[in-house]
Amino acid sequence: MRAGIFITALVGASSTSAAVMRILAESLQYNWEVTGWNAGCSLAGCFYDFNITGAANLTSRPPTPGFKAYCSGEGEGSPYRLCDRLDDEDTDAIVVAKLLPGKLANGTRPATIQVSLKYTDLDTPTTWWNFTGHASSFYNQFVAPSQNFTITPDEITGVA
Secondary structure, three states, X not given: OHHHHHHHHHHHHHOOOOOEEEXXXXXXXXXXEEEEEEEEEEOOEEEEEEEEEEOOEOOOOOXXXXXXXXXXEEOEOOOOEEOEEOOOOOOXXXXXXXXXXXXXXXXXXXXXXXXXXXXXXOOOOOOEEEEEEEEEEOOOOOOOOOEEEEEOOOEEEEEO
């Protein structure tokens, strides 16, 4: 699975002689829009599906590619699942998502999604970037319409 290779590359890259860079996420104005969020739980486990879009910003440092993807998966705490790219962008961007383990709060358990975007730097092809963000919604299947919300990446790592 390509998502497993993505995570292995992230871990392996930090242990080699490559330079690892971390950027303060608050220094970038970069948000992803989640639309059509549907999530639910059954006896077999919890599941999710949604679309996610990020706008390109070629003047930011690092420059960020535009993307649109469809993500779906199941199981809280399961490994990342590769999302399907829906756009025609000419980048190697990979989008993956997973449900984080739920914690009971005020009698309900939120659905917390984690999304990562990995791509080769748009200006320096020997550098790649990984942006990761989290958001909490709720399990809305059968009880509420599809949800829309924003994810702001809170972890930015680069390897050159």
